[in-house]
Amino acid sequence: xxETRLHLFNTLTRQVEEFRPFDEAGKTVGMxxxxxxxxxxxxxxxxxxxxxxxxxxxxxxxxxxxxxHVMNITDVExxxxxxxxxxxKSLKEFTAGYTDVFLQDLKELNCLVPEEKNLPRATEHxxxxxxxxxxxxxxxxxxxxxxxxxxxxxxxYRGCGCRYGQLVNLNFEAMxxxxxxxxxxxxxxxxADFALWKARVPDDGDVFWxxxxxxxRPGWHIECSAMSMALLGPSFDLHLGxxxxxxxxxxxxxxxxxxxxxxxAGRPFVKHWLHGAHLLVEGxxxxxxxxxxxxxxxxxxxxxxxxEIRCLLLSASYRETFNFTLAGLEGARAQLAxxxxxxxxxxxxxxxTVASASPSVPALVTGFTAAMDSDLNVSAAWAVVFxxxxxxxxxxxxxxLTPALATAALAAWERLDTVLGLGAKPTGEAPADxxxxxxxxxxxxxxxxxxxxxxxxxxxxxxxxxxEDTAKGPKLKKI
RNA sequence: GGCGGGGUAGCCAAGUGGUAAGGCACGGCUCUGCAAAAGCUGCAUUCGUCGGUUCGAUUCCGACCCUCGCCUCCA
Numbered sequence: 391x392x393e394t395r396l397h398l399f400n401t402l403t404r405q406v407e408e409f410r411p412f413d414e415a416g417k418t419v420g421m422x423x424x425x426x427x428x429x430x431x432x433x434x435x436x437x438x439x440x441x442x443x444x445x446x447x448x449x450x451x452x453x454x455x456x457x458x459h460v461m462n463i464t465d466v467e468x469x470x471x472x473x474x475x476x477x478x479k480s481l482k483e484f485t486a487g488y489t490d491v492f493l494q495d496l497k498e499l500n501c502l503v504p505e506e507k508n509l510p511r512a513t514e515h516x517x518x519x520x521x522x523x524x525x526x527x528x529x530x531x532x533x534x535x536x537x538x539x540x541x542x543x544x545x546x547y548r549g550c551g552c553r554y555g556q557l558v559n560l561n562f563e564a565m566x567x568x569x570x571x572x573x574x575x576x577x578x579x580x581x582a583d584f585a586l587w588k589a590r591v592p593d594d595g596d597v598f599w600x601x602x603x604x605x606x607r608p609g610w611h612i613e614c615s616a617m618s619m620a621l622l623g624p625s626f627d628l629h630l631g632x633x634x635x636x637x638x639x640x641x642x643x644x645x646x647x648x649x650x651x652x653x654x655a656g657r658p659f660v661k662h663w664l665h666g667a668h669l670l671v672e673g674x675x676x677x678x679x680x681x682x683x684x685x686x687x688x689x690x691x692x693x694x695x696x697x698e699i700r701c702l703l704l705s706a707s708y709r710e711t712f713n714f715t716l717a718g719l720e721g722a723r724a725q726l727a728x729x730x731x732x733x734x735x736x737x738x739x740x741x742x743t744v745a746s747a748s749p750s751v752p753a754l755v756t757g758f759t760a761a762m763d764s765d766l767n768v769s770a771a772w773a774v775v776f777x778x779x780x781x782x783x784x785x786x787x788x789x790x791l792t793p794a795l796a797t798a799a800l801a802a803w804e805r806l807d808t809v810l811g812l813g814a815k816p817t818g819e820a821p822a823d824x825x826x827x828x829x830x831x832x833x834x835x836x837x838x839x840x841x842x843x844x845x846x847x848x849x850x851x852x853x854x855x856x857x858e859d860t861a862k863g864p865k866l867k868k869i
Numbered sequence: 870g871g872c873g874g875g876g877u878a879g880c881c882a883a884g885u886g887g888u889a890a891g892g893c894a895c896g897g898c899u900c901u902g903c904a905a906a907a908g909c910u911g912c913a914u915u916c917g918u919c920g921g922u923u924c925g926a927u928u929c930c931g932a933c934c935c936u937c938g939c940c941u942c943c944a
Contacts, residue, residue: 783908
């Protein structure tokens with residue numbers, strides 16, 4: 391098979407292009423993912439984006455890149471402040487709780503979590519934020535309004551020869567500016583300007599920091615600029631987030647970061663932007679009133695597992711709106727069972743056989759790689775996986791596989807799974823009483839007492855176990 | 870009003886200027902005492918509608934219909 395290279399859609403160029411990091415050796419990748427605002431439990435839509443980010447990271451690593459993965463935790467923001475006020479908790483106490491839950495949910499979905507130093511909190515980077523705003527003020531791009539807030543001037547920014555509107559086509563004349571702006575307005579010079587530093591107001595309570603412009607707190611976009619540049623440098627490779635963040639959040643991040651003029655000559659703030667599409671749930675936009683608003687814990691409570699949720703979220707292209715349904719989760723369950731069955735049989739056959747060094751890359755891996763190289767075409771990748779499952783099952787049924795071949799097949803599968811992150815099926819050894827029942831059924835069958843055997847099978851099912859009669863005797867499977 | 874996605878089988882979902890991947894569901898078969906969330910196998914003359922270009926269009930072009938998102942809260 392012809393060798394391919396990784397290609398990704400870049401929002402900046404609106405094209406699929408080869409992904410090449412700044413690192414001349416082409417190995418190290420700086421990747422920033424816009425993380426959660428921790429004011430509530432994350433919902434399944436949030437996690438689509440994080441699973442997508444995880445897929446990107448894992449695939450880059452699969453492709454031999456060393457990924458420096460950073461994800462921020464936004465722990466100061468309007469909604470958080472409101473909730474802090476309502477609950478009477480301290481900001482720290484409030485956000486720490488939801489941060490822990492978020493990280494647990496990520497693990498539940500088997501996402502690789504950045505190491506602690508790469509999980510920056512906005513409140514822990516106030517000096518870096520102030521420093522960045524000072525640079526913008528010094529260059530005349532930011533100004534302090536009469537209310538004490540500091541704003542970013544898009545007009546001044548453009549005056550410096552910079553381009554505002556890199557990620558989206560903007561047409562200020564035709565924009566319906568003003569329709570949805572009200573509560574957040576202070577004393578901006580121009581309606582398109584956005585806050586870098588918000589002056590303290592009574593409702594902020596204890597949530598404020600001193601700054602050269604008076605007490606206040608960071609604006610929404612500035613933290614990502616400050617923290618990404620603090621951890622990855624002023625110019626890095628990959629930045630991703632949900633599609634809704636394209637504008638204004640990411641556009642403003644570019645403006646702030648490039649407006650500060652800290653990049654080496656000719657280098658952008660970020661080389662490659664990736665955006666994950668949203669999802670619908672049961673064909674509709676998620677909303678609490680429609681009853682189709684699910685958090686990860688809601689789905690776990692319904693009996694689905696993290697790997698089933700992950701599998702479903704990974705079943706469609708990240709660039710398309712995806713319809714997430716409970717029926718889809720059932721489908722993911724069936725799909726995983728098929729894979730587990732096949733992999734389980736291979737494992738049984740392989741036993742402890744050690745794989746001999748394989749001179750060639752297995753077709754499973756090359757096919758998968760070709761699919762994923764094409765802008766992470768997971769659908770095509772799944773097709774490769776299931777073709778392999780079918781072929782493997784055929785070979786198994788025909789007794790064509792040796793333990794050595796099974797070992798090699800397993801190794802190939804495990805290589806893929808470093809990207810898919812499905813992991814092994816939870817083993818769940820049957821407890822003694824279940825095994826005893828199964829043995830009793832064997833005895834009943836031997837005695838041709840099929841009524842008794844079927845009764846036991848029904849009893850096992852009621853207790854959550856399915857029994858499958860194989861050539862090697864009964865096999866117990868947890869439902 | 871501006872900008873940007875979509876409409877492919879019962880459902881989910883890839884894809885290509887040369888005759889439609891894969892999954893789920895469903896049917897058939899195998900295994901089985903009967904079964905199985907076990908295995909194999911079958912399942913779109915057709916890709917929103919109407920025109921155009923072409924030897925050939927689901928794919929390119931145009932018009933139209935429907936649908937979703939963004940336009941300063943948002944994954």
